[in-house]
Amino acid sequence: MKILVVDDSALDRKLLIRTFMKAEISHEILQAEDGEQALEILANNYKDIGLILLDWQMPKMSGIELMTGIVHVPILAEIPIIMVTASGSEENRKLAREVNPKLADYIIKPYKTEALLAAVHPYVQ
Numbered sequence: 001m002k003i004l005v006v007d008d009s010a011l012d013r014k015l016l017i018r019t020f021m022k023a024e025i026s027h028e029i030l031q032a033e034d035g036e037q038a039l040e041i042l043a044n045n046y047k048d049i050g051l052i053l054l055d056w057q058m059p060k061m062s063g064i065e066l067m068t069g070i071v072h073v074p075i076l077a078e079i080p081i082i083m084v085t086a087s088g089s090e091e092n093r094k095l096a097r098e099v100n101p102k103l104a105d106y107i108i109k110p111y112k113t114e115a116l117l118a119a120v121h122p123y124v125q
Contacts (some may be wrong), residue, residue: 001048002028002029003050003120003124004053005029006031007053008055017029019113020120030049033061035062036060042076044068050080051082052070056085062113067081067103082103087108
């Protein structure tokens with residue numbers, strides 16, 4: 001299984017990967033810096049991706065736009081998505097759940113490592 005991390009911040013992607021490494025999560029991690037790049041990666045790897053960690057605020061295509069597209073493609077809609085974002089308003093949380101009722105979790109940056117690992121744990125076994 002592969003994990004797709006979608007975030008325009010290289011530092012945030014690096015921190016997520018480092019957190020996984022320290023927690024001995026050894027799955028291959030694919031990285032995208034925006035929604036468009038994530039779509040390309042999904043097109044080529046959808047059978048292997050078992051989890052997406054998705055930022056909201058990105059250039060070209062936001063995380064919510066990407067997630068909207070994902071949930072409308074049946075084969076992609078089954079991939080669990082965890083939003084990892086600084087967009088912590090209740091309105092944004094509600095919108096994310098409306099777009100994707102199966103949303104696995106909504107983690108707000110800066111996050112506590114324990115909260116992130118608890119959110120990904122069911123999917124990385």
